Amino acid sequence: MTVLSILDLSPIAQGSEAAQSFRYSLDLAQHAERWGYRRFWLAEHHGMPGIASAATAVLIAHVAGGTSSIRVGAGGIMLPNHSPLVIAEQFGTLESLFPGRIDLGLGRAPGSDQRTARALRRSLTSDADEFPQDVAELIDYFSAEPRGAVRAVPGTGLQVPVWILGSSLFGAQLAAAMGLPYAFASHFAPQQMMQAIELYRATFRPSAQLSRPYVMLGFNVFAADTDEQAHYLASSAQQAFINLRSGRPAKIPPPVANFMQQIGPSERHLLEQILSCSAIGSPTTVAAQIADFIAHTGADELMIASNIFEHAARLHSYEIAAQVISSVPV
Structure with a gap:
């Protein structure tokens, strides 16, 4: 698992x-x-x-x-x-x-x-x-x-234990050369994810800390009891990313219903790129999306980010992720 x-x-x-x-x-x-x-x-x-x-x-x-x-x-x-x-x-x-x-x-x-x-x-x-x-x-x-x-x-x-973090090929090369575990920031910068993973695994040199490659990938989870509620909760993170990329960093905003339908094509394209490594939905939906991501990447570990406005809803999202992982094939 x-x-x-x-x-x-x-x-x-x-x-x-x-x-x-x-x-x-x-x-x-x-x-x-x-x-x-x-x-x-x-x-x-x-x-x-x-x-x-x-x-x-x-x-x-x-x-x-x-x-x-x-x-x-x-x-x-x-x-x-x-x-x-x-x-x-x-x-x-x-x-x-x-x-x-x-x-x-x-x-x-x-x-x-x-x-x-x-x-x-x-x-x-x-x-x-x-x-x-x-x-x-x-x-x-x-x-x-x-x-x-x-x-x-x-x-x-x-x-x-020392890890190398990165969102480009540089970190992958360094982690491989030094024989260190590698964490890729795919939860907000997924563009070079697969290239970085392949490079790291292909060029890894064992070290005193680590005998074989070990890949951790950032992954967003916005989970709730229904798909509709999960998409509503995810809108806080979506707003925050748009604010940040527009040069207006701010506190985490409350969720907005049907947020993706209220923004323009350029903002929607930005979010689709930044948040492509995400699972949004009910437990069943999230389980399927996590399984697809693991099958695609072969990740040894997922580092889950759930940037949700309300603390109780954030806790529930992380709880759902923990519950559904047992059903995901290795």
């Missing part, structure tokens, strides 16, 4: 604030633990009115402290924003607090616009082109006998 995990941005809905989002993230993780999800990942984004997970390591500690068995991690940390040593110390601390439960996914995008990236780093001398070297440096900090003179305390010898 394909493994299910959760990607959470600690979304901030209209009429709400970050403090409430943090409570909802912990509640979702506690439910996910009972429903059998393997991981609960939080993503680094900055300057986004609808996303509260900017201080990702802090929020991981909040979620891990309120759960007992589910793996908690970053999906991901945008490494060009940080010194590899700082991330090694942060995740060494998390691993020391919650041994055997921490994951570290790494991306090379800033997770923000250029002005915010400059504010984060104070300069733009840290370049995404340095990402492979930064990843290697970070992994070395976690090794039992680091090659460099500097030690991460805590961090040294803790062997925190």
Whole structure:
């Protein structure tokens, strides 16, 4: 059976604030633990009115402290924003607090616009082109006998699992060359998904961390008791994507009935591209759509995103996904 995990941005809905989002993230993780999800990942984004997970390591500690068995991690940390040593110390601390439960996914995008990236780093001398070297440096900090003179305390010898995240062929090549598990952002950037998967699997080199290729794919699920209700709930995420791509990022809006019929052809085409890796519908509909996606991609693991306005409806969507996965052929 394909493994299910959760990607959470600690979304901030209209009429709400970050403090409430943090409570909802912990509640979702506690439910996910009972429903059998393997991981609960939080993503680094900055300057986004609808996303509260900017201080990702802090929020991981909040979620891990309120759960007992589910793996908690970053999906991901945008490494060009940080010194590899700082991330090694942060995740060494998390691993020391919650041994055997921490994951570290790494991306090379800033997770923000250029002005915010400059504010984060104070300069733009840290370049995404340095990402492979930064990843290697970070992994070395976690090794039992680091090659460099500097030690991460805590961090040294803790062997925190490192993942490469990506939405292009670059991440696939790097993950394969370094023998690391690969997570593709198909839940919002699916265009190169199959090329990236094939490249990663074809060129994978075994490492001390991983003996064979392992692919996790982002996948949106908007599940409800009926198809009509699910499409209604999905309209919040659809509105949010249009706002973001139009340069108007905002808090998560409430759902709108028949939203797809109210927008123009260009916006509809945009959503069909961005959200092509999605399941929207009743339990029966969602089960069939998930099965088709797994059969097409051979994914080892799906990281489910359900960006739904109301918390109770969001919980129900994740619960349905967990229930139907048992009926999906391996």
